[in-house]
Amino acid sequence: xxxxxxxxxxxxxxxxxxxxxxxxxxxxxxxxxxxxxxxxxxxxxxxxxxxxxxxxxxxxxxxxxxxxxxxxxxxxxxxxxxxxxxxxxxxxxxxxxxxxxxxxxxxxxxxxxxxxxxxxxxxxxxxxxxxxxxxxxxxxxxxxxxxxxxxxx
Amino acid sequence: xxxxxxxxxxxxxxxxxxxxxxxxxxxxxxxxxxxxxxxxxxxxxxxxxxxxxxxxxxxxxxxxxxxxxxxxxxxxxxxxxxxxxxxxxxxxxxxxxxxxxxxxxxxxxxxxxxxxxxxxxxxxxxxxxxxxxxxxxxxxxxxxxxxxxxxxxxxxxxxxxxxxxxxxxxxxxxxxxxxxxxxxxxxxxxxxxxxxxxxxxxxxxxxxxxxxxxxxxxxxxxxxxxxxxxxxxxxxxxxxxxxxxxxxxxxxxxxxxxxxxxxxxxxxxxxxxxxxxxxxxxxxxxxxxxxxxxxxxxxxxxxxxxxxxxxxxxxxxxxxxxxxxxxxxxxxxxxxxxxxxxxxxxxxxxxxxxxxxxxxxxxxxxxxxxxxxxxxxxxxxxxxxxxxxxxxxxxxxxxxxxxxxxxxxxxxxxxxxxxxxxxxxxxxxxxxxxxxxxxxxxxxxxxxxxxxxxxxxxxxxxxxxxxxxxxxxxxxxxxxxxxxxxxxxxxxxxxxxxxxxxxxxxxxxxxxxxxxxxxxxxxxxxxxxxxxxxxxxxxxxxxxxxxxxxxxxxxxxxxxxxxxxxxxxxxxxxxxxxxxxxxxxxxxxxxxxxxxxxxxxxxxxxxxxxxxxxxxxxxxxxxxxxxxxxxxxxxxxxxxxxxxxxxxxxxxxxxxxxxxxxxxxxxxxxxxxxxxxxxxxxxxxxxxxxxxxxxxxxxxxxxxxxxxxxxxxxxxxxxxxxxxxxxxxxxxxxxxxxxxxxxxxxxxxxxxxxxxxxxxxxxxxxxxxxxxxxxxxxxxxxxxxxxxxxxxxxxxxx
Numbered sequence: 001x002x003x004x005x006x007x008x009x010x011x012x013x014x015x016x017x018x019x020x021x022x023x024x025x026x027x028x029x030x031x032x033x034x035x036x037x038x039x040x041x042x043x044x045x046x047x048x049x050x051x052x053x054x055x056x057x058x059x060x061x062x063x064x065x066x067x068x069x070x071x072x073x074x075x076x077x078x079x080x081x082x083x084x085x086x087x088x089x090x091x092x093x094x095x096x097x098x099x100x101x102x103x104x105x106x107x108x109x110x111x112x113x114x115x116x117x118x119x120x121x122x123x124x125x126x127x128x129x130x131x132x133x134x135x136x137x138x139x140x141x142x143x144x145x146x147x148x149x150x151x152x153x
Numbered sequence: 154x155x156x157x158x159x160x161x162x163x164x165x166x167x168x169x170x171x172x173x174x175x176x177x178x179x180x181x182x183x184x185x186x187x188x189x190x191x192x193x194x195x196x197x198x199x200x201x202x203x204x205x206x207x208x209x210x211x212x213x214x215x216x217x218x219x220x221x222x223x224x225x226x227x228x229x230x231x232x233x234x235x236x237x238x239x240x241x242x243x244x245x246x247x248x249x250x251x252x253x254x255x256x257x258x259x260x261x262x263x264x265x266x267x268x269x270x271x272x273x274x275x276x277x278x279x280x281x282x283x284x285x286x287x288x289x290x291x292x293x294x295x296x297x298x299x300x301x302x303x304x305x306x307x308x309x310x311x312x313x314x315x316x317x318x319x320x321x322x323x324x325x326x327x328x329x330x331x332x333x334x335x336x337x338x339x340x341x342x343x344x345x346x347x348x349x350x351x352x353x354x355x356x357x358x359x360x361x362x363x364x365x366x367x368x369x370x371x372x373x374x375x376x377x378x379x380x381x382x383x384x385x386x387x388x389x390x391x392x393x394x395x396x397x398x399x400x401x402x403x404x405x406x407x408x409x410x411x412x413x414x415x416x417x418x419x420x421x422x423x424x425x426x427x428x429x430x431x432x433x434x435x436x437x438x439x440x441x442x443x444x445x446x447x448x449x450x451x452x453x454x455x456x457x458x459x460x461x462x463x464x465x466x467x468x469x470x471x472x473x474x475x476x477x478x479x480x481x482x483x484x485x486x487x488x489x490x491x492x493x494x495x496x497x498x499x500x501x502x503x504x505x506x507x508x509x510x511x512x513x514x515x516x517x518x519x520x521x522x523x524x525x526x527x528x529x530x531x532x533x534x535x536x537x538x539x540x541x542x543x544x545x546x547x548x549x550x551x552x553x554x555x556x557x558x559x560x561x562x563x564x565x566x567x568x569x570x571x572x573x574x575x576x577x578x579x580x581x582x583x584x585x586x587x588x589x590x591x592x593x594x595x596x597x598x599x600x601x602x603x604x605x606x607x608x609x610x611x612x613x614x615x616x617x618x619x620x621x622x623x624x625x626x627x628x629x630x631x632x633x634x635x636x637x638x639x640x641x642x643x644x645x646x647x648x649x650x651x652x653x654x655x656x657x658x659x660x661x662x663x664x665x666x667x668x669x670x671x672x673x674x675x676x677x678x679x680x681x682x683x684x685x686x687x688x689x690x691x692x693x694x695x696x697x698x699x700x701x702x703x704x705x706x707x708x709x710x711x712x713x714x715x716x717x718x719x720x721x722x723x724x725x726x727x728x729x730x731x732x733x734x735x736x737x738x739x740x741x742x743x744x745x746x747x748x749x750x751x752x753x754x755x756x757x758x759x760x761x762x763x764x765x766x767x768x769x770x771x772x773x774x775x776x777x778x779x780x781x782x783x784x785x786x787x788x789x790x791x792x793x794x795x796x797x798x799x800x801x802x803x804x805x806x807x808x809x810x811x812x813x814x815x816x817x818x819x820x821x822x823x824x825x826x827x828x829x830x831x832x833x834x835x836x837x838x839x840x841x842x843x844x845x846x847x848x849x850x851x852x853x854x855x856x857x858x859x860x861x862x863x864x865x866x867x868x869x870x871x872x873x874x875x876x877x878x879x880x881x882x883x884x885x886x887x888x889x890x891x892x893x894x895x896x897x898x899x900x901x902x903x904x905x906x907x908x909x910x911x912x913x914x915x916x917x918x919x920x921x922x923x924x925x926x927x928x929x930x931x932x933x934x935x936x937x938x939x940x941x942x943x944x945x946x947x948x949x950x951x
Contacts (some may be wrong), residue, residue, distance in 0.1 A: 034182015035187035036411070039444040043869035044364040046360060074182035092172055095834045097215045099668030099841065101360040101411030107918030109178065114684030122882070128878040133869065135360050135412050136668050137838060138906075139877040 002091045003067040007032070010077030016063045022046040023055075025063035026073055034074040034104045038133070044070045045080035045132030048105035048112075055112030057105075066097070074104035077111075087111045098144035106132050110146045119150055166681040167897075169832040170437035172439050173673040179528045185408040187364035187381045188441045195366060195437035196225055197401045198427055199282035201272040202449065203264030206298035206521040206862025207312065210262060210291060211274050217288040223281030226434065227274045227289065230259035236429040238397030241485065241828035242420050244387075244641040245492035251322040254313035254519070256485040258422035258429075265295070265312055265484035265863055266522050268449025269725050275430060275438060298521045298862030302458055304481045305518040312484065312519050318521045321482050321491060326513035327506050328574045334510040338473030342464035352455040353932055354481070354856035356866065357528045359667075361411020362447045368433035370450050371619055377404045378428050383413040384705040385665050387642070389697050391488070396429055403428075408693040410667035414846070415527030416451050417667065418707045419488045427710040432474035448862035453543040453856050454528020456481035457494060461501060461539040464510070469551050469558050471509035474876045476501045477483065480517040490526045491517060495638060496626070496708075499533030499575045503540035504584045504624045504800060505562035511574040527707060529846055530904040533625055534911060541621040541912035545919065547927070555916070557599065559622055560585060563683045572891065577626075577634075580892045580900075581797045583826070584622055590886045591620075591802040591824040593930035608924055613649060613812050616819075617921025618667050619805040627901040628713030628797035646710070648718035650679060652727050654772035656765035658683065658690045660722075663703015664715035667696045669903065670835045671711060675719050677831055678897070682723035683764060684750025689883070701788065709799070709901030712831065717895045718791040725787030729926035733770055733785075736778040795823075797892050797900035801825035804845070809921040814940030816852060816918055823888040823909060828900035833887075836902050843882050843906020849875050850907075851914035853933050873933075926950040 004013050007030060026032045028048065035058060038046035048059045077085040077123055081084040084092070089105050097103040106129065111130040113120065120128060125146045128141070134142060162579030178184040213439075234257070241256040258329035259270045261823040272289050274284035296490075297310045305312075305319045308472055339345060366379040376398065382388050385405040393400040403820055410417065423440045442450065457480045464473040480494040494515045502511060548558040564571050570577040591934035592598075597618070604616045626902040649661040660675050676690035693699050727747055734752035735742040738760055745752045753761035767785065770776060774783035806820040823840050830836050853873040857865040866872035911932065918930045918939065926946035 027189075032182065033185065033190070036186070036361070037188075038362070039869040041444065041868045041870040046362065046445075047855065074180075083784050084177070084180060092159055092176040095838045097176060097179055098670070098838055099360065099410065099412040100175070100184055101186065103179055104182055115560065127875040130878040133360065133874050133876060134356060135414070135846075138840045138841035138843075139880055140841040140845075140883050141838060141879060143882070148299065 001064050003064055005069055007071045007073055008073060018064055020063040021059050022061040022063050022136050023058035026058065032073045032075050036099065037102060043133065044101050045102050046105040048108040048132060050108055050112065057108045072087055074107060077107065085111070090145040090149035094141045094145035094148055096137060096141040102132060102134040106134060106142060110136050113146065115151050122147060160567050160686060165683055166486045166677045166687060168830055168833065171673060171677060171687065173670045175670055183370040186361055186409045187283065187366060187379050190366055190379060190408065192368060192437045192439060192576065193365055194436065195439045196275040197279040197282040197909065198423065198438055198440040199274045199543045200270040200423065202287045203260065203267060203269045203271050205264055205295050206267050207291055207296040208264050208293035209296060209494040210260060210271060211266060211294055214290040215272060217290065218274055218285040218501045221281065221285040221288055223277040225275045227285065227383050228274065229272050230257060230261040232486055233259055234261060237395060239395045239947045241422065242391045242395055242488060243486040243490065245639065247324050247491045247495055248322045248640055252316045252320065253486050254316055255711045258425045268523055269484065269860060271330060274427060274429055275434065277443065277552065280739050287903055292715050294741055298860065300520060300858050300862050301523065302481055302518055302520065305520050306479065312521055321486065321517045322521060323514060323516045326512050326575065327578065328509050328511045328718050331574065332429050333477055335473045335512040338464045338510045342472055343467040344547060345462060346543055346550055347462045348674045350539055350542060351931060352457040352459065352538065354456040355449070355454045355528055355850055355854050356414035356448050356856050356872055357414030357416055357454055358412040358872065359416055362422065362442035362444055363421065363451060365419065367427040368437040369435055375402045375404065376432060377406060378424065379406045379408055381410050381417060381664055382407045383410065383417040383667055384709055385695050385697055386663060386703040386705050388424060389421055391878055392425060392428055394660055395425055398701055404698045407665050415454065415531055415707060416530045418527050419452060429791045442659065445868050448872060449864060451521055452487055452526035453483065453523045454525060455535060456525050457535050459535065459539045461543045463547050465547060469547070469553060469561050471505050471507050473504065473560050474502045474507060475512040478515040478527060480515055481522065482517050482519050483522045484519060485524050487524045487526045488841060490524055492640060493527055493532045495532065495537035498535055499577055500536035500624060500626060501540050501572070503537060504564060504622050506564045506568065509575055515698065519709065522858060529843065529907045531708065532905065534908045537621065537623045537871050537908045538912045542915060545916045549923065555620055556588065559588065559620065579797055580894050581890045582798060582800050582829040583773050583890050584800060587800060587824045587888050588622055588802040588824055590888055591804045592824050594824065594884055594886050595806065595820060595822040597804065613810060615675050615809050615811060615921040617807045617809060617917040618916025618917065619913045621804065621909050621916060622802045623800060623904050623909045625799045625902060625908050626796045627709035627799060628763050628793055629708035629710045631794060632792050643792065644704065644705065644714065646704055646715040646718045647790045648715065648722045649786065649787065649788040650719065650722040652726060652764065652768040654769050656768045659660065660686060660690060660692045660719055661717060662692060662699045663700055663705065664696045664711040664827060665705045666711070667706065669706065669711060674712065674831045674835060675716060678716055682720060682727070682837045696857060709903040712899050713797040713892070713895060713901045714791060714793050715833065716790045716899060717897050720897050721791055722787045722789040725789060726785055728763060730767045730785060730789065732778055733767045737770065737776060738762055748927065752836065771800065793842055793895065795894045797828065797894065799825065799827040799902060799905050801858055801905060803913040805913040805917040807917040807921055809939060811925065811943055814936035814943065816934055816939060818848065818881045820884065821881050822884045822886065823906060824888060825902065825905050826888040826890050827897040827902040827905065828890060828892040830889065831899065837885055839902045840885055840906045841849045843904060844883055844910045845875065845880050847907040847910025848880060848914055851911045851932055851934060854877065855933050878907060893914060
């Protein structure tokens with residue numbers, strides 16, 4: 001099936017199999033491998049990206065459902081001059097990543113969370129990120145990073 | 154929160170928080186994990202896995218799969234037998250008579266666990282390969298599963314016919330002079346406890362599942378194996394042996410690796426399959442693991458039953474420890490499966506002063522479940538759990554505070570270095586200081602008062618305080634000690650430090666980071682030593698073509714072995730640079746000092762030569778001392794003289810709802826001492842993550858199987874890796890007791906959190922419920938388990 005999507009500001013016209021998941025489309029067709037796959041049950045959130053400005057797990061969306069949509073992946077978060085997004089910067093400054101595999105999804109979920117709730121409490125951050133799993137950090141520094149990013153905006 | 158920053162005043166880089174140079178690539182999606190590699194023309198491997206825990210394979214018919222679109226080849230286990238020069242490797246035959254069953258990358262005659270590979274497909278896409286698996290027809294004769302360890306030991310059903318038994322080995326720790334002492338100590342003891350604990354099976358669950366790509370080179374016989382592994386060097390040697398590939402023609406690369414936790418310290422069937430099939434078909438072959446496969450085909454951890462007995466005198470001073478383990482190997486022995494319980498064997502007396510009266514024996518059995526192997530801590534969390542739970546049981550029996558009992562038994566600061574009953578020497582420690590700091594951070598005294606007020610008759614929200622003081626035997630390992638344990642390799646680590654002509658520095662390390670931040674940490678060590686900016690140092694690793702020597706990353710070894718090797722290589726480079734400086738400054742070497750990256754003549758600082766100038770001189774070689782080789786580079790292979798012994802005390806405070814069984818962690822304090830810290834930022838991160846993994850074992854995680862050996866936790870929806878909302882913030886404190894055994898004074902921190910956490914949490918829960926007659930709590934302490942345990946304790950009291 002033919003789809004047209006705008007990904008990180010670039011328009012793509014693609015012919016995809018109906019069963020293709022959005023995550024496979026961005027990774028395999030567009031070569032945007034920053035979006036990771038960590039599970040097969042929509043549990044881990046590693047594949048989170050922004051679909052029309054809102055974080056979604058891209059393994060729960062078919063590529064054809066994204067027809068006409070605006071998508072931002074982790075590759076689209078830094079500014080054109082390479083300056084990292086404030087959330088990326090906050091993750092770095094708070095050592096909120098170790099192996100980095102959950103990180104792109106976590107950053108996408110966290111920015112979406114702050115868009116909905118610009119000044120969350122620690123509790124609200126923890127609940128807001130419960131769809132994204134991390135095995136390295138114990139979440140402590142991720143929560144600190146999100147609170148720092150909220151405070152800085 | 155961190156109580157102290159670890160800075161040694163003289164240092165300008167070491168001990169200071171420094172942001173990681175690894176992060177920008179990881180944060181922007183630039184980093185390439187194995188599954189991100191673009192490999193044109195690669196065929197995709199998919200593995201058909203046994204749906205039975207135990208079954209004879211009667212026949213495998215791949216003909217229908219071969220007819221599927223995109224399928225290039227399909228094989229049964231029997232078809233591939235000619236490709237294997239040796240069995241799947243086990244590098245740790247712990248005893249001479251250890252039983253080790255035949256183990257092939259694909260099963261031939263029998264499948265021995267759910268997930269055991271029985272056939273495979275190569276196709277032009279991952280989807281085509283997986284689709285074709287469904288067309289493979291395997292005829293099985295199901296056999297009874299063996300799930301329970303006692304049942305396994307009974308040999309009611311023998312899993313591996315050729316062994317004639319399910320018992321793999323019995324390993325005893327013989328302590329010189331202990332004979333008779335243990336029995337005597339128990340006979341004379343004022344107090345004894347005899348406790349049984351179960352370490353449930355855990356799934357390591359690194360967020361990146363495994364992935365493999367084998368790429369043959371177009372000319373010659375060379376092949377490159379990319380794998381999401383912690384052990385590219387070990388994998389290279391083992392793959393060469395198992396496949397009969399000349400080792401010099403095999404290159405192994407670990408691209409960015411998304412966590413390991415021990416589960417990627419292995420040699421897996423899919424690594425061998427991809428490499429063998431890429432050579433056979435002369436095209437690249439790749440495989441990526443789905444999470445469901447990961448829960449079955451990647452090793453599990455823990456899975457032990459423990460019986461620990463303590464004897465103590467009238468003052469509560471420990472006089473003997475006796476331990477009997479029954480350990481679950483799973484269906485086969487993977488790379489270091491049999492050694493895991495043995496890694497804990499030395500630690501069942503914990504941080505306590507014990508004479509020679511120590512008696513340890515471990516029996517290990519096969520079951521029809523996924524093989525077990527190293528999982529964060531590997532044997533040491535199990536040991537710490539047993540002694541720390543048993544210390545609480547002993548305190549309760551004596552009727553004293555568990556903190557008081559620990560203090561009476563701690564090895565005292567002045568006793569270090571401490572020659573233990575096992576013959577091992579504990580390098581340094583100050584257990585009382587760490588415990589005091591933890592108590593101060595947690596307000597232990599205040600908590601006990603609050604507890605007394607809260608846990609009154611009829612209270613349904615009960616406060617519990619759990620303590621755990623631990624030792625971690627890490628920095629694996631002195632090669633000669635490994636030899637005495639029958640381990641098949643050494644424990645050294647290699648490093649090369651190379652000053653480039655423009656004074657930028659390359660470090661080549663044999664460690665293989667997968668989240669630990671070695672690029673940042675090793676840069677800091679070099680920066681401190683050489684007086685350069687850490688950003689002027691590049692750390693090369695995880696590619697056997699670039700870093701041919703190494704023994705990789707596991708067992709909290711990277712800093713105390715690999716980092717120390719880097720520091721020593723810097724010293725060698727500085728020695729050589731000094732010769733050049735002395736020559737060019739026409740000074741005596743002994744008159745030179747090296748400060749902030751520059752050599753100068755003592756007393757006349759204007760007569761100086763910076764490293765940058767020496768680097769260029771070493772490169773041009775126009776004016777070097779006679780006989781000195783050009784270039785500024787040194788290599789060191791460092792074999793540590795001892796393990797390192799990090800330690801600490803954790804305190805967990807919980808509130809247990811006795812009506813629902815719900816456990817809420819109110820406070821978690823971790824005071825860890827890993828010797829000198831290189832980067833406190835990274836140290837804290839390791840502790841946070843480690844604590845949550847230990848806490849997750851205590852409260853959430855278990856690889857459950859039914860009586861037929863069918864896994865009930867097959868994905869992240871069924872296996873409870875905690876989310877941010879399930880875990881508390883963690884309060885950290887540190888004490889710093891440098892290790893005297895290495896020049897950096899470092900010890901390692903990778904596993905400490907996991908080792909300390911599970912007993913602290915369970916001790917807290919049992920403490921909360923002690924007024925209700927509860928004396929133990931199985932892990933994971935789910936609400937249902939807690940509630941049932943309360944009910945049965947209450948029933949017993951009536």
